[in-house]
Amino acid sequence: MIPTLRRFAYIATLLSVAVSHGRAQGKPIAITNMIVDYADRPWPQQVPLW
Amino acid sequence: MASASAVVVGRIRDMRNYLPPQNGATVRTMYTLDVAEVIHSEWPLSQSINVFRYGGDIDEGVRVKRIVESDFPAFMPGREYVMFLLWNNILNGFELKFGADSAYEVMPNGTITTHGRSRLAHAQSGRSAAAMIADLKKEAVGR
Numbered sequence: 001m002i003p004t005l006r007r008f009a010y011i012a013t014l015l016s017v018a019v020s021h022g023r024a025q026g027k028p029i030a031i032t033n034m035i036v037d038y039a040d041r042p043w044p045q046q047v048p049l050w
Numbered sequence: 051m052a053s054a055s056a057v058v059v060g061r062i063r064d065m066r067n068y069l070p071p072q073n074g075a076t077v078r079t080m081y082t083l084d085v086a087e088v089i090h091s092e093w094p095l096s097q098s099i100n101v102f103r104y105g106g107d108i109d110e111g112v113r114v115k116r117i118v119e120s121d122f123p124a125f126m127p128g129r130e131y132v133m134f135l136l137w138n139n140i141l142n143g144f145e146l147k148f149g150a151d152s153a154y155e156v157m158p159n160g161t162i163t164t165h166g167r168s169r170l171a172h173a174q175s176g177r178s179a180a181a182m183i184a185d186l187k188k189e190a191v192g193r
C-alpha cells in the first residue's frame with residue numbers, strides 16, 4: 001500500500017513540475033492599459049468600430 | 051436606461067479573444083452571457099448573447115501584448131452581472147453602454163459591486179442586487 005501511495009505522490013509531483021515548466025515556457029505577456037472615452041461614442045445607432 | 055439597447059441580468063459563461071477583421075479596429079474580448087432576466091430591451095433577446103469589451107490579447111510572436119481597460123478588470127466566467135448594453139451593428143453584438151458604469155457584479159452575498167465612478171455607480175455599490183433590479187424594473191415600466 002505504502003509503495004503505491006509513494007508512487008502516486010511521485011507521479012503527482014512530476015506532473016506538477018511539468019505543468020509549472022510548461023507555463024514558464026509560455027510567451028511573456030506585456031500589459032498595455034487602454035482608456036476608453038465612452039462619452040465620445042456616437043448615439044443612437046451605427047456605433048462604429050474602433 | 052432608455053438610451054441603452056438592453057438592460058439585463060446574466061452570468062458569464064465563457065470569454066475569448068476577438069480581433070475584428072476591419073483595419074484599425076481595436077482587439078476585443080467577446081463574452082458569452084447567459085441571460086437570466088431582461089429588464090429592458092428594444093427587441094426580444096435570445097437566452098445567450100455576445101457582449102464585447104475593449105481589450106484582449108495580440109500575439110506578437112515573441113510576446114503577447116495584453117490590452118486591458120484601465121481600472122476596469124475583465125469579467126470573470128461564472129460571475130453574475132447587471133449590464134447596460136448598446137448594440138453594435140458592425141460587431142453584431144452588444145457592448146457596454148457606459149463602460150465600467152454599465153456593469154454591476156452581483157456578489158454571492160447578494161450585494162452589488164462595480165468599478166464605475168459615476169454617481170449612479172457609487173449609489174449602487176454595496177446595495178442589495180434585488181433592490182437595484184427592482185428599481186430598474188420600476189423605471190422600465192414607467193417608460
